[in-house]
Amino acid sequence: MVAAGTLATLLVAALASLFMAWAIGAGSSGSTPFAPAVGANAISVMRxxxxxxxxxxxxxxxxxxNVTEAVGNDLIVGAPITATAAIVGLITAAVLVAIGVFAGYPIATAFTVTGAVVGxxxxxGGDPAWGKYREIVALWVATPFVGGSIAYGTARLLRAERVPERVAVPTLAGLVAALVANIGFTVLGPPGVQRSMAGAVAAALPAVGVAGVDLGWVAVTVAFAVIVALALFRDMTLDEARGQRRFLLVLGGLVAFSAGGSQVGLAIGPLVPLLGGEGADVQIPLIAVLVxxxxxxxxxxxxxxxxxxxALAQDYSSLGPRRSIAALIPSFAIAQTAVAFGIxxxxxxxxxxxxxxxxxxxGGAGVSTxxxxxxxxxxIGSLALALGLGYGAFVAVDAVV
Structure with missing residues (x-):
């Protein structure tokens, strides 16, 4: 039997988590995926x-x-997050993100939540998880250079006169389709294991391997990519603008899906030690927490x-369809990398x-320096501020409570 006081504390922690989820949905995961598409006038803001x-x-x-368990269990060593700590950390991060939403500046949610949870x-009394921090910092530092470089190269390719768009865009769509075929889903694998669509189909085929590579998996991935590329090529042959716009909207949808897979862990991760595992006050399946x-x-x-x-669509850059496609492709790839590694x-x-x-x-047109x-x-400030406020707020609350 769970004590009434404990139940009340868990309820407050859950409400803080929902507030954090709302702030993330209103900020990063809700705004960024379709911002380039809106900037390219492919879809309205409300839709x-x-x-x-x-x-x-x-x-x-x-x-x-993956990200939920990492935020809940991997950021601190030797001191599981308590209900009070989860409440303080989530409220600290949510307030900072909400301030960014209403001020019109996109505060980096991962920075604030990570800083608050570590704080x-x-x-x-926990110890820093230096190994996990190195993974996180490596991705955070690499993201602007890798994402910006891929976006730059893709935009240059789409602007090149020697490469027709009805060829370049379907080729890019085929590459994206190959990535989609290999992202993991919990519903396709055994309990506790994610499996990709290509992996699930290949598992039903006769096993044939060369140099440790499953040829069935390769064949499924290539077939998926070719089918998507040919379908878009046909669409663009009939109406190039319409085909380009449809691909842009699909990319926005993929990035939105990836945002949910990554960002939900920032909101509910601190609840994981409270709702499951040894010593937890109540036992709730992770899937219910994810819902x-x-x-x-x-x-x-x-x-x-x-x-x-x-704010993102109009204040950061005047985007057309080609530059929007170039922005969304690396965004999707980086997001899925983070989801796969639980970062x-x-x-x-x-x-x-x-x-x-x-x-x-x-040429940098429309970019506001x-x-x-x-x-x-x-x-940068949100990470340092969240860490300091999280640490100080918990010390103050703990002294009073």
Missing amino acids: AGLIVGVLGFLGAVLQGA VGLAL GGGLGLLAGSWTGAPRMIK PVSFNEIIVSAIIGSGYAA RKMAYTVLAW
Whole structure:
């Protein structure tokens, strides 16, 4: 039997988690995926907010386990997050993110949540998880350079006169399809294991391997890529603008789905030690927690995302369809990499870096350097501020309680 006081504390922690999920849905996961598409006039702001909410919810449920467990268990060593620490950390991060949403500046959610969780964990007496920190910092530092470079190169390719768009765009679609065929889903694998569509189909085929590579998996991946590329080639042959616009919207949907799989862990990760495993006060399946976090993202996307979508689409760069495609492809790839390795990542950092890269492919037209400088300072400051506030707030609350 769970004590009434313990149950009340867990309820407050759950409400703080939902508030964090709303703030993330209104900010990074709700605004960034379709910002380039809105900037290219491929979809309206309100419709983008509605679609991204649904896709983010699906991503949270189907792909959210890795990052959720990492945020809950891997950021601090030797001191499991308590209910009070979870409440303090989540509220600290959510307030910072909400301030960014209403001020019109995209605060990096992964920075604030990671900083807040580490802060309260250190205040609990835990030790830094240096190995995990190295993974996180490596991805955070690499993201602007990798994402911006790929976006720049892709935008240059699409602008090149010697390569017809009806060939270049379907080729890129085929590469994206190959990635989609190999992203993991919890529903395709055995319990506790994610499996890709290509892996699931290959498992049903006769096993044939060469140099340790499953030829069935290769064949399925290539077939999926070719089918998608040919379908888009046919579409663009009939109407090039319509085919390009459809590909852009599909990319936005894939990024929205990936955002849900990554960002939900930032909201509900601190609850994991409280709701499952040895010593937890109550036992709730992770899938149920993911559904709750996904609903929080959905609510945030529907109620608060339009403001940030407008800010990213109009304030950062004047995007056309080609530059939008160039921005979304690396965003999707980096997001899925983070999901696969269970690394909390900022979607604002991913998408803004890609927007800048695609913008400079056109000579930097429309890119606001001043806005970029403020954004980078906000990213760095949010990490340090969240860590300090999380540590100090928990020490103060613990002394009183």
